[in-house]
Amino acid sequence: MGITKTEIFTQEQNRLSVLLKAIAHPARIAILQQIISANACICGDLVEELGLAQATISQHLKELKQAGIIQGTIDGVKVCYCIEPETWRLLQKLFGDFMGSYVDMRHCC
Amino acid sequence: MGITKTEIFTQEQNRLSVLLKAIAHPARIAILQQIISANACICGDLVEELGLAQATISQHLKELKQAGIIQGTIDGVKVCYCIEPETWRLLQKLFGDFMGSYVDMRHCC
DNA sequence: TCAATATATCGTAATATTGCGATGCTAACT
């Protein structure tokens, strides 16, 4: 096996899990924080900021892009990455609804 | 390789990624939704609700438990699972801060 | 004690992820 059975889950469950999985890595969290804090979009400065090889950063960026969380625009020799607002909003909504569905903040057993 | 370099990231980045990774699977999202909606904690009814084998469900529950997201209490032959409020709050805070740090809802490139 | 029920764990196969060196590709500059 080793393959997730997506067929048996709802679209929302699958969508949320894909978005969360894309973010659920410290390097990708750090990358997103960098992109956000450098409110203009930075490019491959990420390689210097984080302590990972260029190939590794590029791969993480690819995964974030594939999940639709960031967007890359070619700017001469460099590539400018920034947050995809639509997806960001969707993630906020999906995760907010999910987390918010638990309201009783006490053990039940 | 295949091993994440946790040393080079902050505690917060690592903590958030561990929590998100635990949730970032449709089966585990479904499990959590079931636990929440059956506001008393259900047990192994999950096996019937979802279309996965008992061993698989048990493994997913273990991962959620290891991440501290749920808690299991033995109740006779059954085990009663419920949300761990502390962790739930922590996750809401960490993720909320992270998502909230992006405020400008427009492309920058 | 014995059987039944509920859950956990083991072992294993298939697949996915992580990280990186090496290499390829493209745009800008000379």
Place this chain on the structure above:
DNA sequence: AGTTAGCATCGCAATATTACGATATATTGA
């Protein structure tokens, strides 16, 4: 055209995840 800078992709090794059958463990009730 040749060179350089910036990024993407390939290929690989190490490790992690997913799923499940088989089996172990523990509690309840006959």
